[in-house]
Amino acid sequence: MRSVSRDLSPGLAAGAAGGRSAAAPRTVRRRRSRDLGTAALFLLPSLLGLLAFLVLPLFASFVLSFTNWQVMGTTRFVGVANYVRLATVDPVFWHVLGVTLMFTAEYLALNIVVSLTMAVWITSLSWGQRLFRLVFFLPTFTPLVGIALVWLLMLTPGGVVDWGMHALGIPLPNLITQPGLALQVVVIVSLWSHFGYNMLLFGAALEAIPSTYLDAASIDGADTWRRFWRIKLPLISPALFFGTVLTAITSLQTFDQVYALTRGGPGSATTTLGYAIYAQGFVSYKLGYASSIAWVLFAIIMALTLFQLRLQRQWVNYDA
Amino acid sequence: MASRLRAWTVRAIAAAALLMLAVAPHGARAEPVKLTWFMWSGSEPEVTAWKHVAALVTEKYPDITVEFQTTSFPDYWTKLPALAAAGKLPDIVSLQSLRTAGFSGLMEPLDSRIKADNFDIGAFEPSIVKGLSREGKIYALPYDFGPLVIFYNVDAFQKAGLTPPHPGWTEAEFMQDAKALTKDGSFGFAVWQPDAFIAFARSKGAQYLTAKGELDLTNPGLEKAFTAYAALVGTDKVAPLLPASGTQSSQLAAARFTAGNVAMIVNGPWQLINIKKQASFHVGLAPVPVREAGSISISAGSGFGIATTSKNKEAAWKAIQVMTGPDAEQYLAEQGRAFAARSADQKFWYDSAAQGVEGARDAIAAALKTAEPYVTTPNWSTVASGFEQYAPLAYAGSESPSKVLATIQDLATQ
Numbered sequence: 001m002r003s004v005s006r007d008l009s010p011g012l013a014a015g016a017a018g019g020r021s022a023a024a025p026r027t028v029r030r031r032r033s034r035d036l037g038t039a040a041l042f043l044l045p046s047l048l049g050l051l052a053f054l055v056l057p058l059f060a061s062f063v064l065s066f067t068n069w070q071v072m073g074t075t076r077f078v079g080v081a082n083y084v085r086l087a088t089v090d091p092v093f094w095h096v097l098g099v100t101l102m103f104t105a106e107y108l109a110l111n112i113v114v115s116l117t118m119a120v121w122i123t124s125l126s127w128g129q130r131l132f133r134l135v136f137f138l139p140t141f142t143p144l145v146g147i148a149l150v151w152l153l154m155l156t157p158g159g160v161v162d163w164g165m166h167a168l169g170i171p172l173p174n175l176i177t178q179p180g181l182a183l184q185v186v187v188i189v190s191l192w193s194h195f196g197y198n199m200l201l202f203g204a205a206l207e208a209i210p211s212t213y214l215d216a217a218s219i220d221g222a223d224t225w226r227r228f229w230r231i232k233l234p235l236i237s238p239a240l241f242f243g244t245v246l247t248a249i250t251s252l253q254t255f256d257q258v259y260a261l262t263r264g265g266p267g268s269a270t271t272t273l274g275y276a277i278y279a280q281g282f283v284s285y286k287l288g289y290a291s292s293i294a295w296v297l298f299a300i301i302m303a304l305t306l307f308q309l310r311l312q313r314q315w316v317n318y319d320a
Numbered sequence: 321m322a323s324r325l326r327a328w329t330v331r332a333i334a335a336a337a338l339l340m341l342a343v344a345p346h347g348a349r350a351e352p353v354k355l356t357w358f359m360w361s362g363s364e365p366e367v368t369a370w371k372h373v374a375a376l377v378t379e380k381y382p383d384i385t386v387e388f389q390t391t392s393f394p395d396y397w398t399k400l401p402a403l404a405a406a407g408k409l410p411d412i413v414s415l416q417s418l419r420t421a422g423f424s425g426l427m428e429p430l431d432s433r434i435k436a437d438n439f440d441i442g443a444f445e446p447s448i449v450k451g452l453s454r455e456g457k458i459y460a461l462p463y464d465f466g467p468l469v470i471f472y473n474v475d476a477f478q479k480a481g482l483t484p485p486h487p488g489w490t491e492a493e494f495m496q497d498a499k500a501l502t503k504d505g506s507f508g509f510a511v512w513q514p515d516a517f518i519a520f521a522r523s524k525g526a527q528y529l530t531a532k533g534e535l536d537l538t539n540p541g542l543e544k545a546f547t548a549y550a551a552l553v554g555t556d557k558v559a560p561l562l563p564a565s566g567t568q569s570s571q572l573a574a575a576r577f578t579a580g581n582v583a584m585i586v587n588g589p590w591q592l593i594n595i596k597k598q599a600s601f602h603v604g605l606a607p608v609p610v611r612e613a614g615s616i617s618i619s620a621g622s623g624f625g626i627a628t629t630s631k632n633k634e635a636a637w638k639a640i641q642v643m644t645g646p647d648a649e650q651y652l653a654e655q656g657r658a659f660a661a662r663s664a665d666q667k668f669w670y671d672s673a674a675q676g677v678e679g680a681r682d683a684i685a686a687a688l689k690t691a692e693p694y695v696t697t698p699n700w701s702t703v704a705s706g707f708e709q710y711a712p713l714a715y716a717g718s719e720s721p722s723k724v725l726a727t728i729q730d731l732a733t734q
Contacts, residue, residue: 265564
């Protein structure tokens, strides 16, 4: 009996010790699961929003792109027929894709150059920085459809722009009715209304550069141009990268200015993929087909963004 | 015998009392019904007119209220399918005859109700009842219809010393007037598409559909007509070049007309409410000019129907009868919003809305004699949007009219 108790005691002791050592992780686990519950509760609203407004529509549009859904009539699964039609039958798809890429390249380059130039200029001012920032940022938060209508009035044949060109003796045809020039109108209006955002972003990044770096460079004999290229530009490269990625995405998605200004015309001169999705979906009511264009656009945006993320290693500097 | 008679009388009175008890509360306390009605509108006077029509329903049926929801005409045809896709269609759907083929699927056929209630469908103009029917079934009760006619600026004609347009006036007279009125930045005419062009083409004897009713924009007759139509802007320069834009070409043309910048436009009698209010000059009406095939206009109209998804179909049926009834028709005709679809109420449009509008009665009467119902294809919205987008290329001379028509045909039939 004693031997049994003796034999048992170490085990009991071990058991007791084991009980004590197991209690701590259990408490930690309990606390962790309680934290997880609280975190989940806090995350739930945004998670539900994400599911309802992003994941579900994305999934639904992907499924729809394989159907012939036209709101009315019977819907059936058509496989990849919509994608095949896009590439081989649609008389304007490749042209529309070209217009979208051309708009994106031109608008992106001009937006970055203009907003950076303006940001550098405003930062260099000794007075009125806030005023100029506000003035140039104003169009960004003005509804683009309203802006486009005013531009349309000015650009319409015989409007104030034509009158101005004529008065100045510039032999320029009406911009909005010429297929070769109409896209420039969309670029100009987009630029005018959107460069303020990047200007503010780059301005904030420029302000954050420690003056000691610039002072040291000046002492070392670096001129303004050299200070800009060698110090300012590398130091604001994260903001530049962010602005470039975001501007590229929004310009690929361009819709509202095209809708209000030109409805994709004249012809398909200003029809972007964003407008083509709308026209196929809500003018021709081919929602399945429109979804397939939307997924092509999604793929292009994804590819471009991944390419930019890859490229950032070459030129974006996070060491500051 | 007397006691048996008394007992029978008592039983009869008791039964009648019970019946009254059963019926009376039901009649007095009918469940209030709120119907939704989606309709397009282009101006504040139009909104007021439609709200008045909605109120007429409550006036007749105090337990029914009609909630008026509105948007612009082009947006209406974007939102309607979106509402259908979301299962949120209103109880009462407005339908234009040009869109019957495309949208009747969302609406309840009314034939059985018309038959059950002995509703007098014969009181409406047969052509618009046909326009709102598909495969022999009626999908909406019409409130208006009308042929496209010429609206002209009486003051401009007088100032230029020209004889105003009149029934029987020819294309040569039209061109002469248009040229005379094109000066000092003003234009004699404004082109828009596709409806105004279709009226022009039909007067030239050109077809836009095959005998089977399929889209046929590439036939030589239509190409020739479109070349002549585009020449009004490009070669003859009697009409301004209106750009493809967020505003429909018909609205751009109407805006130029009411601003006094254009002396003649093509439009329907339903636009009189807006044009009269906005124009600061006297307005006159005339049929479209006589061309190779005569003065042929196209007539279209609109009406109200019941959505297949409505939970209050019975109330909606009552409501659309009031909304297209004689009182509503009289009111809309007097306001100039509708050339009444009920033949008996057209006099109100002539007597009130067309009051002071030069030549209105003769113009509409003459146009109705030769007008054809505007027949369209189920994908007409693609055709119309194609015309809006591509026709300016032909007007500006950037592309040949035949190439523009071929592109629209391709886009609509791909």
